Amino acid sequence: MGDCACNSGVKIIYSCSGAADVGELSDRAVRQLRKEGIAQGSCIAAIGVELSGYVQSAKGADMTIAIDGCPVGCARLNLENIGVTPVAINLAELGFKKGESPYSETLLCGCGGNC
Template identity: 30%
Template sequence: MEVEGKEVEGMDNNQKSGKAKIAIFTCAGGSNTGQLANAIGIKLVKANLGYMVCLAGIAAGIKTSFKKVSQAKDVIVIDGCPKSCAKKILEKAGIEINYHYDVTKLGIKKVPGSIDFTPQEVEIVEKFITENLNSI
């Protein structure tokens, strides 16, 4: 991301080059939908649609995590269920969320204790979020 000639510690090449300006936070909870949310975040990064920021770093008050967020054009959160834990962590930290997604709202059933999800579920969520982000 563009930082007016400055580098923020921990930035990757996409962030430094200005190619990715969307900070992505995901759930990585102990269910299929939590793991699906995280997998989608990774796919978005690999597609150069944004960069991931450590949610635990925000909860722990790590300065470099906050710096990465401050350089973002937009902040998106992908939660694995309606409890919206990732969203709540960011709200408590005072971070403005531009787009929030709950994968269960796309018809994917949460199975607590299971970390397995299908390629079809990945396709459903990835397509929905990618189309939404491409319209930004």
């Protein structure tokens, strides 16, 4: 069996963390993925105001992942604004609707969380 490269390189994951229910869901999903060791978490607000250390970390990562809750895609857009093209996941594209997707452990686990 070959060696797994799953955990090699620096992976940073961001969520929109918006005020809507889908923003909370994206934030909780990122926290779960971080807890499982899938990627390091970082602050999308710091990217938005272009704090140099955060921007350098995002640009230097081997992989950046943005999980957004709604079609606006704020996490993805903030990363693209600094020249980083993330792997973008949008919960709206997975059928979640703003105002109709209150957070629950069951819902998070259905998104791939290992609860």
